[in-house]
Amino acid sequence: MNAKFYKYQGAGNDFILIDNRQNAVKQLDDETVARLCDRRFGIGADGLMLLENLEGYDFKMVYYNADGNEGSMCGNGGRCIVAFAKYLGVINDTTKFLATDGVHHAKISDAGNWVSLQMIDVDTIENDGSAYVLNTGSPHYVKQATELKVKDVYNEGYAIRNNATYKAEGINVNFVEKEGDGYFVRTFERGVENETYACGTGVTAVALAMAKHNQQYGTINTPIKVLGGDLNIRFDHDGEKFSNIFLEGPAELVFTGEIAI
Numbered sequence: 307m308n309a310k311f312y313k314y315q316g317a318g319n320d321f322i323l324i325d326n327r328q329n330a331v332k333q334l335d336d337e338t339v340a341r342l343c344d345r346r347f348g349i350g351a352d353g354l355m356l357l358e359n360l361e362g363y364d365f366k367m368v369y370y371n372a373d374g375n376e377g378s379m380c381g382n383g384g385r386c387i388v389a390f391a392k393y394l395g396v397i398n399d400t401t402k403f404l405a406t407d408g409v410h411h412a413k414i415s416d417a418g419n420w421v422s423l424q425m426i427d428v429d430t431i432e433n434d435g436s437a438y439v440l441n442t443g444s445p446h447y448v449k450q451a452t453e454l455k456v457k458d459v460y461n462e463g464y465a466i467r468n469n470a471t472y473k474a475e476g477i478n479v480n481f482v483e484k485e486g487d488g489y490f491v492r493t494f495e496r497g498v499e500n501e502t503y504a505c506g507t508g509v510t511a512v513a514l515a516m517a518k519h520n521q522q523y524g525t526i527n528t529p530i531k532v533l534g535g536d537l538n539i540r541f542d543h544d545g546e547k548f549s550n551i552f553l554e555g556p557a558e559l560v561f562t563g564e565i566a567i
């Protein structure tokens with residue numbers, strides 16, 4: 307069949323979106339998703355999402371990583387699908403939708419290109435040596451770094467993602483360095499198996515881990531620079547639990563087209 311697709315990007319994390327409210331796409335196998343996401347043989351993207359109808363919610367987000375595996379939560383993907391839902395007229399400026407990690411609320415600007423997405427609460431941050439490990443909808447490893455601009459993120463990220471601890475399930479590897487009043491972050495993403503330009507659940511994990519590291523409590527606002535732009539994370543930290551976590555940033559429609567799937 308032929309399907310109309312919409313290509314979105316949020317801070318350079320890019321996605322193929324398909325309106326599946328009529329259930330025209332029944333089952334997507336790994337190979338099809340991987341072919342569509344391939345940057346030479348397909349459209350090119352870090353992931354693919356279906357927007358589907360679901361009773362009690364504005365829509366359901368179904369997310370696949372670029373390698374075709376149905377992934378865990380994707381923060382930038384979540385922001386992009388909210389922009390897509392507004393574009394389709396499914397929502398106005400606020401929404402409640404379901405993703406694999408649970409219910410998400412979001413707000414979108416009138417122009418439809420700035421999205422504030424509530425992320426799941428987090429109450430556990432573990433240590434792996436000097437690194438932090440936590441789940442913000444997807445599993446993340448957060449490690450402080452120096453000279454991050456010139457770091458070999460691919461090889462160092464690959465080695466951590468494929469070590470004995472993480473190889474089976476995989477993990478997203480984030481390197482963070484202090485910059486201005488926030489941080490600079492680079493991420494090696496599981497499922498893309500490469501560095502991406504931004505990772506929403508990743509910068510969220512970094513913001514929480516750094517608040518724990520620096521023993522910051524109360525309402526915290528953390529600006530984070532990534533290769534593809536700027537994101538912002540707001541949350542409350544009471545010393546044990548992180549709640550009211552919002553990931554904020556741009557989400558834009560890049561182009562549309564039709565492709566055989």
Ligand SMILES: N[C@H](CCC[C@H](N)C(=O)O)C(=O)O
Pocket residue numbers: 319352371377378379380381382383444445477478495496497498504505506507508
């Ligand atoms: N790019 C994503 C993360 C996708 C999750 C995926 N890489 C995995 O954990 O399998 C984000 O913005 O949060």
